[in-house]
Amino acid sequence: MFAAWRLPQFMLQALKVPAQAHAVVLDGQSRKDSPKSEDGLLLCVSRPAEDLGVHVGMSASQAMARCPGITSVYRDEAAEKELQDRLLKCAEAWTADFESTHPGLCVLDLRRVHHRQQPSWLDQGLLMHQDVREHGHEICVGFAETADLALLASHVAFPVKVIRDSMTDEKAAFLELPLTVLSPTVELQHTLRLWGIHTLGELKALKRQAVGERLGPAGLALWDLAHGGKERLLKLVRPPVHYRQDIELESGIETLEPLMHVLRDFSQRLCSQLSLAWKAASSLHFQLGFEDGSSHAKDLRIAEPTRDVEVLLRLLETHLESLKASAPVMRISLEITPVNPSAAQDLLFDRGLRDPAKFAETLSALEALLGHDRAGRGQLLPTHQPDAFVVTPFLEKPSSGEQPAETHRGLPLLRFRPSWKAEVQLQDTRPVWLRSGHLSMPLTGCHGPWFLSGHWWDARHAWAQEVWDVASQEGGLYRLVREKGTWRLEGRYG
Amino acid sequence: MLHLGQQAQGGLAWVDAGDCLDLASLPLELRKRVLWLRAHGVKDSLKAADMLLRDGNLRTVFLDLRLEPEKNLFGLPSSIWHRLRMLAEKANVSVGIFTSFQTVACAASRWHVRSDFDLSSLHRDRDIMRSALQTTQQRSLGQTLDFEHAALSLPS
Numbered sequence: 232m233f234a235a236w237r238l239p240q241f242m243l244q245a246l247k248v249p250a251q252a253h254a255v256v257l258d259g260q261s262r263k264d265s266p267k268s269e270d271g272l273l274l275c276v277s278r279p280a281e282d283l284g285v286h287v288g289m290s291a292s293q294a295m296a297r298c299p300g301i302t303s304v305y306r307d308e309a310a311e312k313e314l315q316d317r318l319l320k321c322a323e324a325w326t327a328d329f330e331s332t333h334p335g336l337c338v339l340d341l342r343r344v345h346h347r348q349q350p351s352w353l354d355q356g357l358l359m360h361q362d363v364r365e366h367g368h369e370i371c372v373g374f375a376e377t378a379d380l381a382l383l384a385s386h387v388a389f390p391v392k393v394i395r396d397s398m399t400d401e402k403a404a405f406l407e408l409p410l411t412v413l414s415p416t417v418e419l420q421h422t423l424r425l426w427g428i429h430t431l432g433e434l435k436a437l438k439r440q441a442v443g444e445r446l447g448p449a450g451l452a453l454w455d456l457a458h459g460g461k462e463r464l465l466k467l468v469r470p471p472v473h474y475r476q477d478i479e480l481e482s483g484i485e486t487l488e489p490l491m492h493v494l495r496d497f498s499q500r501l502c503s504q505l506s507l508a509w510k511a512a513s514s515l516h517f518q519l520g521f522e523d524g525s526s527h528a529k530d531l532r533i534a535e536p537t538r539d540v541e542v543l544l545r546l547l548e549t550h551l552e553s554l555k556a557s558a559p560v561m562r563i564s565l566e567i568t569p570v571n572p573s574a575a576q577d578l579l580f581d582r583g584l585r586d587p588a589k590f591a592e593t594l595s596a597l598e599a600l601l602g603h604d605r606a607g608r609g610q611l612l613p614t615h616q617p618d619a620f621v622v623t624p625f626l627e628k629p630s631s632g633e634q635p636a637e638t639h640r641g642l643p644l645l646r647f648r649p650s651w652k653a654e655v656q657l658q659d660t661r662p663v664w665l666r667s668g669h670l671s672m673p674l675t676g677c678h679g680p681w682f683l684s685g686h687w688w689d690a691r692h693a694w695a696q697e698v699w700d701v702a703s704q705e706g707g708l709y710r711l712v713r714e715k716g717t718w719r720l721e722g723r724y725g
Numbered sequence: 726m727l728h729l730g731q732q733a734q735g736g737l738a739w740v741d742a743g744d745c746l747d748l749a750s751l752p753l754e755l756r757k758r759v760l761w762l763r764a765h766g767v768k769d770s771l772k773a774a775d776m777l778l779r780d781g782n783l784r785t786v787f788l789d790l791r792l793e794p795e796k797n798l799f800g801l802p803s804s805i806w807h808r809l810r811m812l813a814e815k816a817n818v819s820v821g822i823f824t825s826f827q828t829v830a831c832a833a834s835r836w837h838v839r840s841d842f843d844l845s846s847l848h849r850d851r852d853i854m855r856s857a858l859q860t861t862q863q864r865s866l867g868q869t870l871d872f873e874h875a876a877l878s879l880p881s
Binding site for chain 1: 760761776781782851
């Protein structure tokens with residue numbers, strides 16, 4: 232048997248609006264300084280308001296015309312998520328196998344749930360209703376032999392309805408249900424509305440083959456649902472598993488050896504958990520808390536997913552060897568990001584590495600030698616500002632959004648970082664002499680100026696440059712930039 | 726350097742002693758497979774190159790010392806270059822060292838590249854400009870040579 236839980240007026244229940252109130256939920260966000268919009272569309276309508284002719288899809292002003300004293304509130308997605316989580320928690324208390332394909336909707340598979348004194352399904356439904364009511368919410372519970380039929384039953388349940396195959400009279404109640412209970416696509420709903428089909432009964436009256444010919448597989452699926460659906464597997468809700476170990480120490484750790492001992496223990500436990508789930512570690516998130524309240528966190532990417540404790544420990548040890556702490560370690564936490572071993576190697580390049588674990592270790596050591604943003608893959612930022620880039624970890628997949636620059640023309644630039652301060656002599660507004668660092672030379676030619684600017688909408692980050700390409704007498708080509716009246720030598724071409 | 730980088734197979738480490746690599750000058754395809762190491766001078770860059778050669782996972786390593794002044798490089802003992810060569814041979818890694826003057830005595834191949842570009846080159850096609858480079862191979866497999874217009878390539 233399957234049980235379907237439906238929270239009627241889910242959005243209103245999330246906002247804790249009493250069921251007997253004349254209330255509607257509006258699309259949009261509430262603002263303190265502006266009144267509620269009269270054009271806002273209604274997303275949810277309370278039952279007393281529905282009785283007065285207000286329905287979903289109307290504008291707020293239309294609702295006000297039909298029900299003058301109506302209360303309108305804006306949607307609160309955080310509250311909806313909270314309510315959904317509560318609903319799933321309640322469902323979890325009844326069975327481990329349940330699905331939730333829509334907010335406020337939950338289908339429980341009760342076929343494997345055994346009770347010592349098996350009460351009737353109706354009594355169980357009332358218990359479920361009571362259970363959720365204790366949390367301050369109303370549900371309708373439908374029972375049936377299939378999940379889809381149970382869902383339909385929940386729409387005619389006040390508060391509990393049990394449908395069995397033999398109950399043909401009870402099933403007749405479904406005929407009056409609107410098509411929206413089957414959650415058809417907007418296009419399909421629009422087409423059926425044009426055909427004058429608004430209820431399940433009207434859809435059921437059509438021939439399956441005719442529906443299939445005109446509406447395709449989506450239409451057939453809807454027709455099947457209207458007939459109570461087929462036996463299907465539930466899309467089970469499974470809580471995310473965290474591969475994490477942490478410890479609070481009574482006395483602080485001051486040296487690497489005892490710290491590695493704890494980390495070895497953590498790694499062994501996590502790797503055995505991973506092997507049970509047929510997973511491998513793709514990255515490590517490692518955090519240390521120190522006695523003086525400071526902390527250190529680091530993400531370590533693993534070149535090739537592994538469950539090898541020694542590989543993970545080598546990676547951690549390489550990083551820790553370069554770490555200097557001001558106080559003893561009091562808290563240690565290690566978390567592993569799991570991946571399926573077969574699906575993890577999506578980089579063609581990763582496979583080409585001779586020893587991926589050793590490479591990850593070398594990268595970690597290079598980062599310790601040069602600094603965390605000085606070893607990796609250079610990536611240009613989506614801006615016209617010259618030399619705007621970030622260095623991303625080399626083992627991460629390169630960003631696919633980067634636009635290829637026109638790099639088949641011109642000489643490459645040898646960039647001076649930071650750029651050199653320069654003195655430039657002008658003649659007829661064009662540079663004729665350059666003095667910068669050890670360079671002092673007459674200029675034989677120049678191209679420019681090119682004006683570049685950006686972030687003009689933000690006074691703090693606004694920038695504007697005047698760029699010149701100049702040629703010196705001895706044949707060197709340079710890039711000169713004037714910014715806020717100051718000349719700088721950006722680099723040398725070639 | 727860009728041409729050699731594009732020719733190199735697989736991953737490429739670009740040890741940038743002067744932090745002078747302009748990413749916008751690199752073709753996107755090359756940029757994606759370059760491990761860029763922004764060193765703080767010759768000492769750091771030699772350490773980084775040493776680590777990469779001991780690791781041996783990347784098949785090509787560029788050591789860019791073009792902005793380093795003469796006095797920084799001539800002060801280095803020649804044993805450093807010998808050790809790098811030995812490590813490169815052992816790990817089967819191609820190493821290209823780029824300097825503004827002759828520095829590495831034990832190089833397997835040495836090239837002298839001269840250019841004579843003017844401002845109009847800044848808009849010319851790179852392939853055309855590459856063919857206009859004056860390259861002289863001064864050394865090959867340890868033998869001293871001096872002939873013009875040989876094709877520039879990495880030692881393997």
